[in-house]
Structures are given as C-alpha cells and as structure tokens.
Amino acid sequence: MSVDVAIVGGGVSGLVTAYGLARRGYAVAVLESRVRSGGNAVSERFGGFLMEHGPNSLNAATPGMLEISRDLGLERQHLSLGKGARNRYLVRDGALRRLAAHPFGLFTSDYLSPKSRLRVLAEPFIRTRPNHDEETVAQFWGRRFGAEFANRVIDPLAGGLYGGEAERISMPATFPTIHEMERRYGSVTVGALRRVLAGEAMAGGKLFSWRDGVGALPVALTERLGAAVRTGVTARRVMRHAGAFRIDAGGAGVLDAAAVVVATQAHVAAGLVETVDACAADAAGSIEAPPQAVVFLGYERGQLDHPLDGLGYLSAKIEGRPLTGALFCSTMFANRAPAGHVALAGYVGGSRHRELALRPPAELMALARAEYRDLLGVTGNPVAARVRQWPRGLPQYSLGHRMRVAVLRGLEGRVPGFFVTGNYFAGPAVPICIAEARDTAERVHRHLAGRAGAMPAVAGG
Numbered sequence: 001m002s003v004d005v006a007i008v009g010g011g012v013s014g015l016v017t018a019y020g021l022a023r024r025g026y027a028v029a030v031l032e033s034r035v036r037s038g039g040n041a042v043s044e045r046f047g048g049f050l051m052e053h054g055p056n057s058l059n060a061a062t063p064g065m066l067e068i069s070r071d072l073g074l075e076r077q078h079l080s081l082g083k084g085a086r087n088r089y090l091v092r093d094g095a096l097r098r099l100a101a102h103p104f105g106l107f108t109s110d111y112l113s114p115k116s117r118l119r120v121l122a123e124p125f126i127r128t129r130p131n132h133d134e135e136t137v138a139q140f141w142g143r144r145f146g147a148e149f150a151n152r153v154i155d156p157l158a159g160g161l162y163g164g165e166a167e168r169i170s171m172p173a174t175f176p177t178i179h180e181m182e183r184r185y186g187s188v189t190v191g192a193l194r195r196v197l198a199g200e201a202m203a204g205g206k207l208f209s210w211r212d213g214v215g216a217l218p219v220a221l222t223e224r225l226g227a228a229v230r231t232g233v234t235a236r237r238v239m240r241h242a243g244a245f246r247i248d249a250g251g252a253g254v255l256d257a258a259a260v261v262v263a264t265q266a267h268v269a270a271g272l273v274e275t276v277d278a279c280a281a282d283a284a285g286s287i288e289a290p291p292q293a294v295v296f297l298g299y300e301r302g303q304l305d306h307p308l309d310g311l312g313y314l315s316a317k318i319e320g321r322p323l324t325g326a327l328f329c330s331t332m333f334a335n336r337a338p339a340g341h342v343a344l345a346g347y348v349g350g351s352r353h354r355e356l357a358l359r360p361p362a363e364l365m366a367l368a369r370a371e372y373r374d375l376l377g378v379t380g381n382p383v384a385a386r387v388r389q390w391p392r393g394l395p396q397y398s399l400g401h402r403m404r405v406a407v408l409r410g411l412e413g414r415v416p417g418f419f420v421t422g423n424y425f426a427g428p429a430v431p432i433c434i435a436e437a438r439d440t441a442e443r444v445h446r447h448l449a450g451r452a453g454a455m456p457a458v459a460g461g
C-alpha cells in the first residue's frame with residue numbers, strides 16, 4: 001500500500017497533522033498501535049460519572065483552539081469552566097489555603113508569609129542577570145521572587161502542570177513567555193501588567209471542555225479521517241526506500257509514503273528516527289517522561305465537609321504528600337457526576353514520585369482516600385473509583401531541552417520528507433500540540449508541493 005503521507009501515532013498530534021493534510025487533498029494513513037486513537041486524550045463515562053484519563057481541560061485562549069472545535073462541529077457541546085471553579089487551593093502545613101480568583105489572590109490569602117509577599121512586590125527592582133546560562137524554573141523564580149515563592153507557588157505548578165520538579169526543568173523551555181518578559185522589560189511583574197493592560201488573557205483564565213470530555217476531540221478527528229486511521233498497527237521501523245519511505249508495521253505489512261510524520265511519544269520517536277538520523281535519535285531519546293497516575297473517585301455530596309468551591313488544589317513538594325494535587329472535576333464542568341454527587345481526580349507521579357505512580361491501583365486509591373479524608377473531610381467509601389496509569393506521562397523539558405528541540409527540528413532539513421511532531425516541542429498542553437501539528441501539516445504540504453508528481457488530488461484547505 002502507498003500513500004502521500006504516513007503518520008505514526010494517532011494521538012491528538014498525529015490526528016491533527018493527518019486532518020490538516022487530508023483537507024489539502026493528500027492521501028494519508030495514520031498508524032496507531034493502541035486499539036483506539038486519541039493517545040492520552042481518553043474520556044470514559046461510567047455510572048453517570050465522566051473520568052478524564054488524561055487531559056481534563058483546554059485553554060481556549062491558545063490561537064486555533066476554538067477554530068478546530070468549530071470546524072469539527074464540537075462547538076455545540078462546548079462547556080466553559082463553572083463559575084464555582086474560579087478559586088484555587090494550595091496546601092500549606094497540612095491544610096488547604098484558598099486563593100481568590102483575582103490577580104491579588106496570593107496577597108489577600110495567608111498562604112505566603114508576610115515577608116515573602118513583600119519580596120514578591122520587590123520583583124520589579126531586582127536586576128536582570130548579566131550572564132545567559134540556562135536556569136532551572138526554581139532558579140529563575142527564586143532569583144526574581146524569592147525562595148519561598150519558588151518553593152511554595154512555582155514548585156506545585158511544576159508538579160501539577162508539567163509532572164516535573166522546578167529544580168530540574170528549564171525556565172526558557174518551560175515558560176518561554178515569562179522568561180522573555182525579564183529580557184524585554186527587566187521584570188516579570190511589569191511584563192505581566194503590560195499584557196493585562198493590552199487585554200491579553202492570563203494563563204488558565206479561559207479553560208473549557210466539551211460535554212463528552214476532551215476525548216471528544218480525537219473521536220471527532222477519527223470520524224473525519226475515516227479509514228485513514230488504522231488502529232492496532234505498530235510501526236516498527238522507518239526506512240528510506242526508492243527516494244521515499246517505507247514503514248515496516250510487522251504483521252500489518254509495509255506502507256510506502258512520500259513523507260513520514262512521527263507523532264509518537266519521544267522515546268518511540270527515538271527508535272523510529274534511528275535508521276535515518278542518529279543525532280535526532282539521541283535528542284529524542286534523552287527526553288524523559290516519568291510515569292503518571294490519575295485516581296478518579298466519586299462520592300455522594302454529603303460525604304464531604306469541603307464545599308469544593310474551586311478548580312482543585314496543588315501541593316508543594318515540601319508538604320511531603322503523595323498526590324501532586326487534585327481537580328474538583330464536578331465543580332469544573334457540568335455533567336461530570338450524577339446529581340447529588342461529586343467527582344475528584346487525584347494525580348500521583350511525575351518526576352516527584354515516579355515510583356509511586358506505578359504502584360497497584362488499590363494502593364493508589366488508598367493514598368487518595370487518605371488524603372481526601374485529611375484535606376477535604378471525606379468520610380466513607382467512594383461510590384465510583386477508577387485508576388489510569390501512564391507508564392510515560394508528560395515529557396520533561398529539562399536543561400538543554402531547547403537544544404534537543406533544535407536538533408529535532410533540523411531533521412526535516414537533513415532528511416527531507418521526514419517530520420517529527422508531538423508534545424515535546426512547544427509545550428505539552430493539547431492546544432499547543434494542536435498548533436504544533438497544524439504547523440507540521442503546513443511544512444509537509446510545502447515539502448510535497450515542491451516535489452514533482454506529488455501534488456495533492458484536491459488543492460486548497
């Protein structure tokens with residue numbers, strides 16, 4: 001069998017790349033090793049609850065996100081974040097501290113010590129660094145806002161959003177916009193204020209989902225792509241063949257293609273590019289993705305003392321808790337739990353507790369239940385419980401990540417027709433993966449359009 005473009009990996013990145021190319025009229029094939037497409041983006045309904053195995057909410061402010069939702073007909077099941085989910089909680093000294101939704105929430109709460117709050121206010125007066133060595137997230141925020149802010153505010157965010165540790169991940173790779181603010185304005189506070197005055201959305205301000213969960217996205221994409229998505233097919237090797245590429249899919253046979261896009265997790269990409277480019281294989285192979293578990297528990301409303309009036313909570317590493325945090329799913333979006341019930345998603349693992357994420361599910365449930373007893377006043381047994389374990393969770397943008405990405409981006413110049421895309425390029429969030437994948441589709445199109453005899457059957461898109 002032969003196609004214009006073979007896409008290996010049917011997660012959001014692979015499906016969006018394929019969709020962009022199919023709309024331009026190219027013959028595409030998506031090879032997905034699992035029995036269903038979608039990668040991390042899996043939503044499961046059971047007993048009136050909706051569990052997100054992976055992504056829980058999406059940032060509507062990322063350019064192109066709402067456009068693809070509209071384009072796929074998902075707009076009518078769009079769910080904005082519930083009003084009750086505007087507060088955020090952080091754990092301090094074994095108890096939840098509420099942060100109000102406004103930008104001064106940190107100052108009106110007692111989460112940070114008075115000394116630390118003063119230190120945060122002094123940020124515009126902190127000099128920029130004379131040298132340009134790459135800093136970790138912890139170094140950057142500690143230098144600009146003080147150690148307590150870095151340990152108590154940034155560390156929980158690094159654990160909760162990136163499954164990482166602030167002292168291991170790279171500041172310019174993880175928070176490029178904020179990193180740039182220091183360079184441009186000499187201060188993060190000044191840069192942020194200028195963004196607010198310019199009417200730009202603050203991070204997290206525009207979260208949304210769909211009635212059937214984030215998994216509705218790959219379902220809609222797979223429907224549009226039809227027979228082009230081949231599940232249960234694992235690409236084992238990619239070889240150059242007669243001026244194009246040949247993919248060995250083991251028992252599923254071989255697939256010839258004018259161009260190949262590898263849209264798998266980084267460690268798989270490392271193996272697949274090895275035959276064509278050792279540098280890219282090394283770069284992808286050194287991107288870690290520690291295990292991550294999601295513990296979903298449902299309760300009757302009366303089993304909890306806490307009002308769950310927020311998005312959820314995060315814990316700093318120094319609190320020594322097994323969960324990096326939990327989301328109040330039934331407060332975030334309507335339709336996530338039956339009437340009179342609530343749903344909580346707890347997160348275990350990432351680089352903070354990598355060994356814990358792969359413990360038996362019963363043990364993970366016991367950890368989450370003990371934590372909710374302690375922090376939320378939960379009593380009795382959950383009425384619904386499920387655990388999802390990802391042996392490889394979120395990719396870590398550790399020191400040197402930008403260099404690895406540059407090597408990987410250079411692959412398409414060194415091996416024309418071979419492309420790599422995924423959540424380890426510009427950010428792990430789904431909307432960023434979508435933007436990256438659309439860009440990849442555009443580059444593949446330019447490559448194919450430049451080759452004689454490989455024009456799409458239908459132009460446009």
Ligand SMILES: Cc1cc2nc3c(=O)[nH]c(=O)nc-3n(C[C@H](O)[C@H](O)[C@H](O)COP(=O)(O)OP(=O)(O)OC[C@H]3O[C@@H](n4cnc5c(N)ncnc54)[C@H](O)[C@@H]3O)c2cc1C
Pocket residue numbers: 008009010011012013014031032033034037038039040041053054055056057058059233234235236263264265268292293294390393394421422423428429430431433
């Ligand atoms: C627990 C968790 C919570 C998250 N929460 C959020 C959130 O709230 N909001 C948000 O925006 N993002 C969130 N993310 C991040 C986001 O879900 C991922 O970064 C994104 O879905 C990755 O998509 P992808 O297609 O790049 O990779 P993946 O989803 O990993 O897809 C790669 C696909 O390639 C397939 N594959 C691998 N090897 C082969 C092979 N040899 N042949 C064929 N197929 C192969 C895999 O089976 C998989 O389906 C979360 C992630 C996790 C794990």
